[in-house]
Every structure is written in C-alpha cells, then in structure tokens.
Amino acid sequence: MEMKLQDLFQLPIYQNARVIAGRSGLNRLVKSVNMMDAPDIADYLKADVLLLTTGYAIRDHPDELYRLVQHMTQSGCAGLGIKTKRFLNEIPQQVLDLADANHFPVIELSLDYSLGELLHESLSYMVERHNEHLRYALKTHRDFSQMVIQGQNIASIINALSPLVGGTVLLIDGRLQTIASSGAIAPLLEVQLQRVAQHLLTLKGEYSSPFIRLCPLSGDPSHYAEALFYRIGLPQQTCFLIVVAAQLDDDASLPKLALEQAANVIGFELMKQQAVKEKSRRYKNEFCEDLVEGRFHSAAEMIHQGKRYGLQEPYPCLGIVCKVDDAADTAGDHVYSKRDHIYGHIKRMLVQFQQPYILFNKKDLFVILLKWEQNLPMQEYQLSERLLQFQEKLYQADRISMSFGIGNPVEHLTLIPNTYNEALGALTMGYKSRQTRFIQSYRAKEAVELLKMIPREALQDFYEESFHLLADLETREREELMNTVLVYLETHGQIAETSKRLFVHRNTVAYRINKFEQLTHRNLRDANDSMRFRLAFLTDKILRDIPQ
Numbered sequence: 001m002e003m004k005l006q007d008l009f010q011l012p013i014y015q016n017a018r019v020i021a022g023r024s025g026l027n028r029l030v031k032s033v034n035m036m037d038a039p040d041i042a043d044y045l046k047a048d049v050l051l052l053t054t055g056y057a058i059r060d061h062p063d064e065l066y067r068l069v070q071h072m073t074q075s076g077c078a079g080l081g082i083k084t085k086r087f088l089n090e091i092p093q094q095v096l097d098l099a100d101a102n103h104f105p106v107i108e109l110s111l112d113y114s115l116g117e118l119l120h121e122s123l124s125y126m127v128e129r130h131n132e133h134l135r136y137a138l139k140t141h142r143d144f145s146q147m148v149i150q151g152q153n154i155a156s157i158i159n160a161l162s163p164l165v166g167g168t169v170l171l172i173d174g175r176l177q178t179i180a181s182s183g184a185i186a187p188l189l190e191v192q193l194q195r196v197a198q199h200l201l202t203l204k205g206e207y208s209s210p211f212i213r214l215c216p217l218s219g220d221p222s223h224y225a226e227a228l229f230y231r232i233g234l235p236q237q238t239c240f241l242i243v244v245a246a247q248l249d250d251d252a253s254l255p256k257l258a259l260e261q262a263a264n265v266i267g268f269e270l271m272k273q274q275a276v277k278e279k280s281r282r283y284k285n286e287f288c289e290d291l292v293e294g295r296f297h298s299a300a301e302m303i304h305q306g307k308r309y310g311l312q313e314p315y316p317c318l319g320i321v322c323k324v325d326d327a328a329d330t331a332g333d334h335v336y337s338k339r340d341h342i343y344g345h346i347k348r349m350l351v352q353f354q355q356p357y358i359l360f361n362k363k364d365l366f367v368i369l370l371k372w373e374q375n376l377p378m379q380e381y382q383l384s385e386r387l388l389q390f391q392e393k394l395y396q397a398d399r400i401s402m403s404f405g406i407g408n409p410v411e412h413l414t415l416i417p418n419t420y421n422e423a424l425g426a427l428t429m430g431y432k433s434r435q436t437r438f439i440q441s442y443r444a445k446e447a448v449e450l451l452k453m454i455p456r457e458a459l460q461d462f463y464e465e466s467f468h469l470l471a472d473l474e475t476r477e478r479e480e481l482m483n484t485v486l487v488y489l490e491t492h493g494q495i496a497e498t499s500k501r502l503f504v505h506r507n508t509v510a511y512r513i514n515k516f517e518q519l520t521h522r523n524l525r526d527a528n529d530s531m532r533f534r535l536a537f538l539t540d541k542i543l544r545d546i547p548q
Contacts, residue, residue, distance in 0.1 A: 003051065003129060005030050005078050005105060009089070012122045016110035017081070021096040021272040025103035032079040033122040035115050042068055047076035050122070053114050055088035062088065069104065079105035081118070085110070130278070135314050137257045140164070143263040154266055155180040164258040168244045171266065172197050174237035175341065181247045181288050185244060193227060197240045200229060210227065215252040230259055234272060241266065286311055288360040292367065292420035294318070299413045309358055311413070318385075318418035319407040321427050322346070324400060342366065342400065349390045365424075373410045385497075395437065403430055406441045433541055451535065451542055459539050466536035469519050481519075485514040486537050489530060 006026040009017060019026065029048045034041075036053035045051065051072065059062040065088070072080060080099075084091060091106065099106045109118065144157050154171065162182035164171045171179040176194040185193075230241040238263060241263045287305055296302045302312055324342065339361065347367055350357045356371040370383075387404050394400050405427025406421035422442035430440035453458065470478050484502060488509070491497040495513075499506040522529040 002119070003030055003126060004028065007129075008050070008122060008125065009107075011121055011125055013113055013118060014110075016112060016163070018108045019105055020091065020108050021099035021106040022079070022102065022104040025079065025105045028078045028103075028105065030126075033119055033126070034263055035119055042071040042075075045072060045075055046078055048078050050078045050081060052081045052109070052118055054083045054086045054115060055372065056086070059087035062092060066092065069095050069098055069106070073098070073102040073104045076287060077104075079107060081107040081109045083109045083111060088302050126418065133253060133257060136254055137261055141261040141264065142260045147268055148265060153180075156268055157262055157266055157269075158182045161258060161262045165243050165255040172242060174201065175344070179239070189244070193242055196227070196229065197242075199304045200231065200240065201238060228259075230263050232270070232437065234267060234270055234274070237265075239270065285360045285362065288358060288367065288369075289362055290417070292362070292369075292417055294417035302413050310356055311358065313413055316372055316409060316411045317369050317411040317419065318372045319416070320370060321405045321420070321423040321424040321428060322366045322368070322402050323409075324402055325366060326401060341398075341400075342394075345390075345394055345398075349406045353386065367420065367423075369420075384439050384441075391437050391439070401437050402433070403427060403437055404439045405430065406439065408442055423532075451538055456461075456543070459543055463539045463543060464534055466532060466539075467520075469521070470516075481512050481516045484509060485516050485524065485533060488524065489534055489537070493525065493530075 004026070005028050006342075008014070008030055009026075027283055028285065029088075030050050031048040032046075033050045033052065034045070036051055036057060039508075041051070041057070048473075058068070069080060082088065082091070091108075095403060096147070113121075125305070144160070147156055147160065149301070154412050158169050158171060158180045159182050168185055169182045169191075170185070171181070172194065172459070173179055176197055179189070228243045228246060232239040241259065243259065281308055287309065290296060291302060291306065296305075303311060304314075343359070344368065346368070347359060348357060350368065350370070353370065358369040360367055391402060394402060405423040405425070407422030407424075407426065410416060410419045418432065426440040426442045430438045467482070470481065473481070484498065487501050488498045491501070495509050499509045502509065517523055522532070524530055524533070
C-alpha cells in the first residue's frame with residue numbers, strides 16, 4: 001500500500017494546516033508519523049517519515065532547524081509539520097529556501113489539536129487504509145480463486161480483471177505467445193509488446209519491482225499506449241501479465257492490488273497445468289520407452305496401452321532419434337523449459353509432415369515414431385530435406401544445433417525396437433565421426449561398418465585410385481570439385497539443391513560436375529560410378545578416423 005502526504009492532509013484534523021514551503025513535494029510517500037521530543041531525533045529518522053514537532057527541543061537554537069531539515073531531505077523523509085506559534089515564532093527564511101529547493105514540504109500546524117491527537121489520527125487513518133487494502137486484496141484473491149475452483153479458465157480471469165484495471169489485459173508466456181487476452185489490440189502493438197517482454201526476459205532478476213511501466217508503444221508518436229508489465233516468475237518459465245492503455249497512475253493502488261492477486265492465482269493455475277502436463281508426458285515417456293526397449297510381450301498389449309498415444313496396428317513406421325549437439329543446451333536449472341521449447345518446435349515440424357507420429361523424450365533424446373508407407377509421397381529424400389530445413393530454422397532462430405539418426409522402416413509393432421536401435425546407432429555413428437547438425441541414416445552406418453572391415457592399406461589404395469586423375473589440379477580447384485561432387489551425390493543428383501547448399505549458381509555446379517566427369521572418365525549418373533565415389537568419400541572419413 002502506498003500513501004502520499006497529500007492523502008494524509010485530506011483528514012479533517014489537518015484542515016487548518018498550511019504548507020509554507022516545498023509544496024511541490026506533497027506527492028512524497030509517507031509510511032509512518034513520528035513526534036520530535038528530543039534534539040537528537042534526526043539520528044533516528046528513516047525514509048518516508050512525517051515528523052511532527054512544536055520546536056520546543058530547539059527553541060533556544062533556531063539554527064538547529066536548518067540542520068534538521070537538511071538531514072531530513074538527505075534521509076528521504078516525507079515532510080516536517082511544525083507549530084510555529086508555540087516556541088518558534090517564525091521559520092528562518094534559509095530553512096524555507098532549503099525546503100523549496102529540495103521539494104521538501106514544511107507544514108505549519110494548527111494550534112487546535114495537540115501533537116498526540118495529530119499523531120493518533122494520522123496513524124489510525126494509515127492503519128485503516130492498510131486494512132482496507134488488505135480486505136480488497138483478500139476479496140479479489142478469493143473471487144479469482146473461486147473462478148478456478150468452479151472450473152473457469154485463465155481467459156475468464158483475464159476478462160474479469162480487465163474492468164478492475166480499466167484497460168486491455170494480456171497474458172504472454174516465455175515463448176512470447178499470447179495465452180489469453182481480454183480484447184483485441186493492434187497487430188503492431190502486439191509485436192511491440194512481445195519485443196518488450198523478450199527484452200525483460202534477458203534482464204532476469206536485474207529489477208526488483210514486478211511492475212514495469214513502458215510508453216509509448218505505438219508507431220504514431222502522436223498516439224501512445226501505456227503498458228504495465230507484471231512479471232510472473234514460475235519454476236520452469238516466466239510469464240507477463242500486461243495491462244495496455246489503463247493509465248494506472250501512482251494513486252491507483254486498488255487496481256494494482258487486483259493485478260497482483262490475479263497474477264498470483266494465474267501463477268498457481270499455470271503451475272498446476274504444468275504439473276499435469278509433466279505427469280501426462282512422464283506416463284507417455286515411460287510407455288514409449290518400454291515400447292522401443294522391447295519390454296512388451298505382444299502387439300495386443302502394446303495397442304491396449306498405446307491407444308491413447310495414437311498407436312495402432314498395422315503400424316508401418318520408421319524411428320528417428322534426435323539430440324541437441326551441445327549437452328549444455330539441455331542441462332542446468334532450466335532443463336525442463338529448454339526441452340519443452342525444443343519439444344514444441346519438433347511437434348510443429350511433424351504436423352507439417354501430415355503423417356501420424358508419436359513423439360517422446362528418452363532422457364536427453366527426442367524419439368519420433370513416424371508412420372511410413374512407401375506408396376505415399378513422403379519418401380526418404382523428402383524426409384531428409386524437411387529435417388534439414390528444420391535444423392537450419394531451429395539454429396537460425398534459437399542457435400540450437402540438433403542432429404538426427406534415421407532407422408529403416410518396419411511393418412509391425414513388435415519390430416519397433418529394431419528401427420529405434422538403428423536410428424540410435426546412426427546417431428551414435430554420426431557423433432563418432434565428429435559431426436554436428438547432421439542427418440545420418442542407418443544404411444550409411446552399415447556401409448561404414450563394412451568398409452572398416454577392409455585393411456587400411458586397401459582402403460587407401462581404393463581412395464587414391466578413385467581420385468588420382470585430379471592430382472594435377474591446384475589444391476583449391478581440386479577441393480572445389482570434390483566438395484561439389486560430394487554434395488551432388490548427397491542430394492541424389494539435384495543440381496538446384498546442390499547450388500543452394502553451396503551458395504553458388506547452378507551453372508557453376510553443372511560446370512564443375514561436367515569437368516569432374518571429364519577428368520575422371522566417369523559418369524555420375526551411372527549407378528556403378530556413383531556408388532564408387534560414394535564409397536570413396538566414405539573411405540576418406542574412415543581413413544581420417546583410423547590411426548596409421
């Protein structure tokens with residue numbers, strides 16, 4: 001509760017009081033009232049205190065009044081009330097000048113009431129005002145809580161809060177998504193609010209007050225919308241309750257109390273929803289972990305427990321295992337919020353596939369069981385392209401580096417552990433090759449394993465024989481040709497996609513491919529020649545990993 005000096009002077013007991021200096025400071029906060037009964041009272045004064053005195057303690061030393069006012073202004077006191085007709089006939093002009101210069105109110109008190117009466121009435125009013133605010137806070141908290149108990153959602157609380165604060169109310173989560181709003185706002189203003197929230201998220205605990213007031217927020221400088229941000233700190237995320245265009249001034253203590261109570265109730269409701277969500281996801285993760293680990297005895301048992309997660313027979317699918325490359329990205333105090341953030345990104349990507357899927361967490365892994373039917377347009381190349389696009393988008397947006405391992409399709413539920421283990425093996429093989437942000441299929445892993453069974457000398461001879469006709473080229477040109485061919489083979493001979501990945505014109509790609517084929521006397525569109533160079537590039541990776 002905040003009370004200003006000018007509020008206190010609305011009491012009848014102060015009706016004959018007169019401000020003789022520092023009138024511009026009447027908006028100072030006052031939290032307590034004290035009386036001066038000793039000359040050393042200045043040593044015991046604190047900020048926001050109104051001091052009442054007859055001047056008796058300094059009647060023989062009027063100069064002490066200047067030092068008292070000087071000390072009170074430095075201590076942040078609210079003001080000084082003095083009876084000038086008792087022991088001090090007049091206030092020295094230098095004291096009045098000092099008070100005016102520091103916007104420090106000096107009040108001439110009436111002789112109609114004693115200091116004890118003034119003190120008693122002032123403190124009684126402040127206590128009653130405080131109790132009034134407590135009653136209002138309890139009532140609004142009870143009303144908002146009752147809405148939750150009756151099954152109403154957060155949007156209902158937002159709508160009930162709006163008339164209490166006199167403005168449009170929004171709730172924005174830590175991903176800058178609007179959870180609920182009491183009314184429509186201009187798109188430009190919503191974007192600006194999200195930017196402000198994003199900035200406040202970076203401040204973390206660097207500001208003490210939950211209230212942050214910002215304006216203007218509109219693009220037109222002649223029109224502005226004042227926005228008040230109330231931070232709701234939750235264990236796994238931070239949300240903002242925002243009031244737009246409410247014009248809450250410093251006197252609007254009751255609307256602020258309503259905002260605080262609504263924020264408390266909403267915070268508890270969000271925590272409850274998060275707990276329910278975590279519990280549900282934990283059950284799903286436990287079931288899916290048993291599924292991929294092969295702990296079920298029959299397909300019927302799998303279907304019985306997995307219906308709620310979209311599991312059904314027949315279920316031809318393939319397994320995809322993905323992981324954040326830097327383990328630190330999903331470690332620490334915010335591990336759950338980070339995983340939830342990535343989980344949401346993957347979910348949105350899978351929706352675009354327009355194929356049934358099951359997504360779950362297995363420790364630091366994200367596991368996808370994607371329904372896969374060869375007669376549908378979703379082929380392996382398209383899957384790799386979409387995963388590649390997702391990788392780039394995630395990295396550009398949040399600087400999160402992820403890699404994928406892909407298993408082979410399986411036709412029956414009982415074979416799901418096979419495709420999962422293949423995907424996990426492919427992911428592990430990619431990391432063993434010291435790669436990041438890669439997409440590794442299980443078939444590529446099989447080829448590598450087979451090649452590793454060949455003696456190193458034979459692999460070296462095969463590699464040199466494949467590329468020996470390029471030995472006379474300059475190093476830079478040879479690397480350009482080989483890199484272009486590598487990407488060309490990875491994209492299954494797609495010149496447009498190769499040029500896109502290499503950031504060169506498609507004519508440049510065509511020229512390099514043509515020159516490579518002329519120098520090596522091979523045709524990359526021929527299946528045998530294409531396979532030879534695919535194996536040669538794999539051999540190069542193996543030779544670098546195998547010590548000489």
